[in-house]
Amino acid sequence: MAQKLTKRSEDYSKWYNELVVRADLAENSAVRGSMVIKPYGYAIWEKMQAELDRMFKETGHENAYFPLFIPKSFFSREASHVEGFAKECAVVTHYRLKNDDEGKGVVVDPDARLEEELIVRPTSETIIWDTYKNWIQSYRDLPLKINQWANVVRWEMRTRLFLRTAEFLWQEGHTAHASREEAIEEAETMLGIYSEFAENFMAIPVIKGLKTESERFAGAEETYCIEAMMQDGKALQAGTSHFLGQNFAKAFDVKYASKEGKEEYVWATSWGVSTRLMGALVMTHSDDQGLVLPPNLAPYQVVIVPIYKGQEQLDQISEKVNEIQSRLRAKGIRVKFDNRDTHKPGWKFAEYELKGVPLRIAMGPRDMENNTVELARRDTLSKEVVSVDGLEDQVAALLEEIQSNLLNKAKDFRESHSYTSDDWEDFKAKIEAGGFVWAHWDGSSETEEKIKAETKATIRCIPLDQQAEEGKCVYTGAPSKGRVIFAKAY
Amino acid sequence: MAQKLTKRSEDYSKWYNELVVRADLAENSAVRGSMVIKPYGYAIWEKMQAELDRMFKETGHENAYFPLFIPKSFFSREASHVEGFAKECAVVTHYRLKNDDEGKGVVVDPDARLEEELIVRPTSETIIWDTYKNWIQSYRDLPLKINQWANVVRWEMRTRLFLRTAEFLWQEGHTAHASREEAIEEAETMLGIYSEFAENFMAIPVIKGLKTESERFAGAEETYCIEAMMQDGKALQAGTSHFLGQNFAKAFDVKYASKEGKEEYVWATSWGVSTRLMGALVMTHSDDQGLVLPPNLAPYQVVIVPIYKGQEQLDQISEKVNEIQSRLRAKGIRVKFDNRDTHKPGWKFAEYELKGVPLRIAMGPRDMENNTVELARRDTLSKEVVSVDGLEDQVAALLEEIQSNLLNKAKDFRESHSYTSDDWEDFKAKIEAGGFVWAHWDGSSETEEKIKAETKATIRCIPLDQQAEEGKCVYTGAPSKGRVIFAKAY
């Protein structure tokens, strides 16, 4: 191992940046703002994809693929969408390079200018609704429930691995419905899937809510979101689901003939999560020793490290380990046996701690004699010597325990950093200290803007699951009917 | 059903274009040369991906993700690569749009010009080797065996769905090795995987071979390929695997310290297959009635259509069908029950024939009485009435039979359209008629070029598995040591 990670308490942001690179999740590339997702990081992303894909398909969605490029004019079609998305984006203007006549290498061929510039998709509503126009004629064609796994590009000036990159990977669902009610139900269903996925699969507790008008997706009538709390008390939006009304149907003229033979505009939703979730994963569970992975997301859940002198001892241990491995695999447990002779056990211990492998099994000559192994938990850093007999059951049970322990730990953290506040000075102090502050708000964008200007806190969401409560806006004192969540955010 | 498909014998090319659209595989988009892969087509592609991904991982490869954009200057680094790839490609020159001052809508912001243009990747050797430079220091870091699933863009003037599109989906493997021998072995291993996948999974027989110098990948020392024969006798290159020598290591200065402590350049391979395989799939198996899918690739392998009058009959049939469905699913068979009341059985029959579902089960009131169903095979268009008892075993066996029947049929077709020729006039006539012509060639690019100019046939490959045979070049009469395969190609 090289030097230690920066501690979270010293510099949380530096800790994050170092950890992402050193745990082999991702790194910056030669292209400003674009990252390379390394094999270990990508393997975690693949686990997320597989589970989400399964959940989407189980709820009747199909995958498809739409073009990377969108004609520039498409962005002008939906008035508010153009404001939100047609600004910072990658513009393709030419389709050919050539060798420079004066030997300057490769240059853009000025004769190969596109008549209409193409935009690298920042999100695909426009090109997809242009396509849906041909797919939807009658109520029989509805609902249309399609998802796309894709890369998207949003030019960003200040980027951070996973959290904010010019290019990122995501899924975007785009559905079409015959009625407002059905579309709203779809948007809420998908929010439920995201929430279930975050909590049960990623062990990240989230709050489901609605965005205020000023934080809404460009072109949406309502934006639903899930918000998670990071270990520095800041909020991270982990997924959004939009009820788009008939905005895109009107912009792209998508109508259907109802059962009664009437022509009606179609109702829409869109919803997405991205590689940003990788950032949420790191910042929710990891510690000063490195990554901590929930067993569901770990590329390998158990690593076995042999402790030996000489080939003969290694052979004996390997034989035993092979047997243990097959018993673990038979239980569906992902296990890796690191028998490389190029690295010492101590180096391997530190390496797998850094990479967040949930359980480490070490086996040496004494263990061979006693029919035991040393079993170490990454989440609690605790160790115990246990018998090889029945090890597979113990490991399976421990993996479940770790998964739920991580969720509970994150819930406890959120609880202990969530506050209510009814007083402006108190509110400011609490925001400054970090965490979620539940406060009354008068419902105006103006007040929201002023609070943001004074505290850097935004309204993360209007929580869906809460009791109505009469109160007074923490800033203006005007009447309010329920609390919203304020926090600084990623 | 709308009107019939154009017959293959009338216009093969038209038949293909119609079939791809009408079977819901893909369609053209608003972006010239870019296609939309529709859900049914994408579900087939997902099956290909899953199987290939499994095969890659089983042979020790990991997935990762590299940037979509490549700095223009990277293309100048590898001399032959720039010739091959830096020509027809999408060039990003700006990173911002703005609202036009004169109300012309959205325009490119001239102030947001990139210092160095970015190229949308046509293939990723350059950006990946630029990354590998930081990942490889010592022999311990080798071999590095990485695959990427991605979209790529190559500007094409004349495009055809799946066969030639500006944007397409593919996988690209990029490996780094300590020795020439190991890299060559990797290139050959991957060719073997492609060949096994094509034959055993897609039921497409292929010939493994080497490309001639003029057909080699830009930057490769050797290009291996698999070549398939379509039903019009033309060849389709279904996959390539390149031994890149040390070309990219030298261009991007990637060296490693050997066990002996010497600095050496790394040896490389790259290999890929793309959504082009969808075109090969269609053109190998399908017929004048529509798509014919090998069971391995069929989104659903069996469709069940009820034939009924009134809700009561449908309820009775549905109950029976539900039981049949669970027995089929328990065998791992993908089955769909189409009980929509918006379409008649005859419409459904035609629809699933067009979409190539391998087996169709129909069940009506008479079947209910007799405990039978009608079972129809898509590949042979034959039908029989069979008992419901043991249906799941019969279906499982039939699916296997269909899978191997399709491969055998395609092999027979290839055999009957493969010729040897030792005479120039005979050669020209055979090329004109269509098929593979095995002929002697003197090994010169000049001769190859002349043959192409006179016949439009190219050397598809120098087959790997063939006996050495002395002979004379069919064009020049100069000596040759073995036959190569000539054909017109997609």
Ligand SMILES: [Zn+2]
């Ligand atoms: Zn705290």
Ligand SMILES: [Zn+2]
């Ligand atoms: Zn023929």
